[in-house]
Amino acid sequence: MTTSYLFAGFGGQGILFAGKLLAYKGLTDGKNVSWLPSYGPEMRGGTANCSVIISDDDIGAPIVLEPDVLIVMNNPSLDRYENDVVPGGTIYVDSSLIGRKVNRTDVNVCYIPATALASEKGLDGLANMIIMGKLLSDEDQLGGESLEKALKKCISARHADLLKSNYDAMMLGSQQ
Amino acid sequence: MTIFEKPHSLVDIPLHYCPGCTHGIIHRLVAEVIDELGIEGTAVGIAPVGCAVMAYDYFACDMIEAAHGRAPAIATGVKRADPSHIVFTYQGDGDLASIGTAEIVHAAARNENITVIFINNAIYGMTGGQMAPTSLVGQVTQTSPYGRDPKLCGYPVRVCEMLSELEGPEYLARVTVNSVANVRKAKKAIKKAFQNQIDGKGFSLVEVLSACPTNWGMTPEKALEWIDTAMIPYYPLGVYKDRSAESEAKA
Amino acid sequence: MADKVLMKGNEAIAEAAIMAGCRHYFGYPITPQTEIAAYMAKRMPKIGGTFLQAESEIAAINMVYGASAAGVRAMTSSSSPGISLKSEGISYIAGSDLPAVIVNAQRGGPGLGGIQPSQSDYFQATRGGGHGDYHMIVLTPASVQEMAELTIHAFDLADEYRMPVMILADGTIGQMMEPVSFDFDIKPAPEKPWATVGTGMKRPHNVVNSLYLNPAELEQNNFDRFKRYEIIAEKETMYEEFMTDDADIVLAAFGIAARVSRNAVLAARKEGIKAGLIRPITVWPFPKAPFAKAADHCSSIISVELSMGQMIEDVKLACECRVPVTLCNRVGGMIPTPNQILDAIRAAAKGGK
Numbered sequence: 177m178t179t180s181y182l183f184a185g186f187g188g189q190g191i192l193f194a195g196k197l198l199a200y201k202g203l204t205d206g207k208n209v210s211w212l213p214s215y216g217p218e219m220r221g222g223t224a225n226c227s228v229i230i231s232d233d234d235i236g237a238p239i240v241l242e243p244d245v246l247i248v249m250n251n252p253s254l255d256r257y258e259n260d261v262v263p264g265g266t267i268y269v270d271s272s273l274i275g276r277k278v279n280r281t282d283v284n285v286c287y288i289p290a291t292a293l294a295s296e297k298g299l300d301g302l303a304n305m306i307i308m309g310k311l312l313s314d315e316d317q318l319g320g321e322s323l324e325k326a327l328k329k330c331i332s333a334r335h336a337d338l339l340k341s342n343y344d345a346m347m348l349g350s351q352q
Numbered sequence: 353m354t355i356f357e358k359p360h361s362l363v364d365i366p367l368h369y370c371p372g373c374t375h376g377i378i379h380r381l382v383a384e385v386i387d388e389l390g391i392e393g394t395a396v397g398i399a400p401v402g403c404a405v406m407a408y409d410y411f412a413c414d415m416i417e418a419a420h421g422r423a424p425a426i427a428t429g430v431k432r433a434d435p436s437h438i439v440f441t442y443q444g445d446g447d448l449a450s451i452g453t454a455e456i457v458h459a460a461a462r463n464e465n466i467t468v469i470f471i472n473n474a475i476y477g478m479t480g481g482q483m484a485p486t487s488l489v490g491q492v493t494q495t496s497p498y499g500r501d502p503k504l505c506g507y508p509v510r511v512c513e514m515l516s517e518l519e520g521p522e523y524l525a526r527v528t529v530n531s532v533a534n535v536r537k538a539k540k541a542i543k544k545a546f547q548n549q550i551d552g553k554g555f556s557l558v559e560v561l562s563a564c565p566t567n568w569g570m571t572p573e574k575a576l577e578w579i580d581t582a583m584i585p586y587y588p589l590g591v592y593k594d595r596s597a598e599s600e601a602k603a
Numbered sequence: 604m605a606d607k608v609l610m611k612g613n614e615a616i617a618e619a620a621i622m623a624g625c626r627h628y629f630g631y632p633i634t635p636q637t638e639i640a641a642y643m644a645k646r647m648p649k650i651g652g653t654f655l656q657a658e659s660e661i662a663a664i665n666m667v668y669g670a671s672a673a674g675v676r677a678m679t680s681s682s683s684p685g686i687s688l689k690s691e692g693i694s695y696i697a698g699s700d701l702p703a704v705i706v707n708a709q710r711g712g713p714g715l716g717g718i719q720p721s722q723s724d725y726f727q728a729t730r731g732g733g734h735g736d737y738h739m740i741v742l743t744p745a746s747v748q749e750m751a752e753l754t755i756h757a758f759d760l761a762d763e764y765r766m767p768v769m770i771l772a773d774g775t776i777g778q779m780m781e782p783v784s785f786d787f788d789i790k791p792a793p794e795k796p797w798a799t800v801g802t803g804m805k806r807p808h809n810v811v812n813s814l815y816l817n818p819a820e821l822e823q824n825n826f827d828r829f830k831r832y833e834i835i836a837e838k839e840t841m842y843e844e845f846m847t848d849d850a851d852i853v854l855a856a857f858g859i860a861a862r863v864s865r866n867a868v869l870a871a872r873k874e875g876i877k878a879g880l881i882r883p884i885t886v887w888p889f890p891k892a893p894f895a896k897a898a899d900h901c902s903s904i905i906s907v908e909l910s911m912g913q914m915i916e917d918v919k920l921a922c923e924c925r926v927p928v929t930l931c932n933r934v935g936g937m938i939p940t941p942n943q944i945l946d947a948i949r950a951a952a953k954g955g956k
């Protein structure tokens with residue numbers, strides 16, 4: 177079993193972080209994982225995307241061209257990657273930032289007003305984690321030890337105060 | 353009675369330098385200083401590309417041959433590998449002031465705790481007398497056959513003056529070896545440059561105005577005179593920086 | 604076994620180098636390898652090591668030359684344009700028989716090129732890069748785990764054979780994160796009686812040098828070095844075969860190209876095409892034997908590269924033109940897709956015997 181994920185949005189939205197959390201969770205679950213960021217001269221505000229593969233088998237190409245799951249947090253990313261998703265795959269859309277609907281009819285779509293929810297609940301900057309909460313609960317992977325471990329791996333000890341808010345954001349997402 | 357002997361830290365083989373060349377004197381001064389400071393066993397020298405390319409055969413301490421201009425970077429590597437090594441580079445003007453400008457400037461800026469012996473004879477010797485970064489205005493060389501024209505190739509580089517603008521270096525001095533008195537002064541400066549390293553004071557460079565009778569087209573005697581009449585007016589002798597002395601003077 | 608950690612390929616190189624006993628790193632910033640320098644800058648001061656940002660790539664490789672001459676394990680890293688600048692120093696390191704580890708996280712070229720991954724420095728790495736008759740051992744990791752393993756191996760090889768060893772990686776392997784285990788047995792570095800560490804007044808002086816003005820002496824020096832290269836070719840060649848036993852179409856690919864090729868092999872097998880993959884892990888010395896063997900039973904070989912076709916020359920030489928060898932490539936920072944490679948396999952299968 178191999179699942180490929182593509183996260184895409186603007187730099188600064190936590191795209192790479194969300195992918196990293198998923199990869200760490202996969203590692204903690206004893207899976208093979210790979211995480212590959214786009215890299216470029218823009219450090220903030222440009223486009224950002226990352227490929228994550230979680231697999232029971234050896235992973236070949238780490239570049240996700242046809243994702244099983246697409247997570248998009250801005251319009252250009254939806255425009256660019258919508259048609260790449262495998263039929264029967266899933267697209268998670270931050271509907272507070274993306275005005276349009278997904279055109280495809282052969283994929284599952286989940287609209288979450290993540291950015292709006294985040295500012296409403298005082299979780300600014302954690303829209304990515306709200307979507308992650310929804311994604312993980314859809315996959316029945318929310319809760320449990322491995323997620324907690326993964327979160328601790330991704331958030332350095334000196335930012336330990338952020339653990340709770342990240343967790344809260346995921347819980348909020350799971351209720352959507 | 354003192355019997356004249358070769359310094360221990362000079363290998364007892366003939367040097368390849370031309371008659372009247374002052375490299376031999378400077379080698380001897382460096383070796384005498386190494387002997388007097390008792391550092392032959394911990395010294396590592398870096399030879400340049402240029403006339404002194406085979407200095408690794410002449411100095412009895414461990415030696416490394418560098419690519420052209422890179423001696424200060426190599427010296428940095430050796431010194432950082434073990435700061436107890438006493439590391440010196442021996443470089444000519446083409447090596448240090450042309451192709452190796454970046455390396456010498458940054459070693460000085462870092463106050464790298466090394467000793468640099470810089471031979472300025474205003475010419476590329478080994479390749480047969482081409483214009484050096486330190487060739488004087490009007491100086492005739494193989495590649496400036498009508499005399500160095502500043503409109504065409506700019507002005508000679510004064511290394512001590514240039515480096516003295518940096519915060520980094522500890523000690524910068526220009527000496528020459530064209531008379532007995534000057535040889536004695538040169539040795540003092542070289543000794544200080546090594547002592548500074550032993551004391552952990554940092555980057556010390558001694559520029560030695562040196563004669564190249566072969567490529568200058570002069571007799572050895574005329575060449576020594578030319579240092580006085582042509583070189584020193586453009587490259588004044590003296591100490592350009594001595595941080596420890598300056599701070600003592602202030603205190 | 605120690606826990607696996609998720610790490611970027613570039614960071615895995617840096618950590619592995621430290622494990623291998625490297626305490627002297629000299630570098631200059633360039634994308635996409637800067638993580639190595641950043642990692643070293645953070646770690647070295649805490650373990651009594653030296654991280655020094657040099658004024659140029661040229662200075663950095665010469666600092667490595669100096670540190671290595673002084674007997675310590677030293678390394679530098681860069682990306683393609685920076686490796687061109689280091690090539691002078693690499694030639695001197697080879698000519699002076701000094702160990703050194705050099706990482707090239709390749710990016711597209713020529714010139715300033717781009718910052719996306721590439722394999723177009725294959726010729727430069729395997730044919731020398733600098734002037735003169737010399738080789739580096741060239742290791743090509745295809746995973747983050749191998750970035751770590753091959754870095755440790757690189758230090759051992761460099762010391763054993765007294766020569767530069769290059770980790771020929773690319774932007775992708777450098778930037779990607781995968782689980783990596785640092786559960787390694789570290790061999791101590793060998794004695795280095797040749798090092799310029801001061802005579803201690805106990806022995807004649809050591810000289811580290813690549814200048815031989817006597818041509819007969821220089822010739823002998825070259826002959827001797829190449830005898831060592833023969834031993835290396837015999838003992839140190841590394842490669843991996845994937846489904847090649849019965850393969851009709853054999854892919855040749857290293858690094859990121861091999862990762863993508865693996866997907867294509869599996870996809871081809873699903874369609875009933877017997878595809879396989881030979882992945883050179885050392886590209887110098889080049890693994891000739893598996894290609895010679897494959898040429899006995901396959902109908903064609905496809906060299907999959909992120910270059911205009913560089914390794915393909917070695918593949919052709921290795922199979923002595925007994926089977927057609929074709930190129931499947933992308934360049935300039937683009938990476939072939941599994942589908943592109945699958946199409947090439949299908950085309951080769953149609954034209955096969």
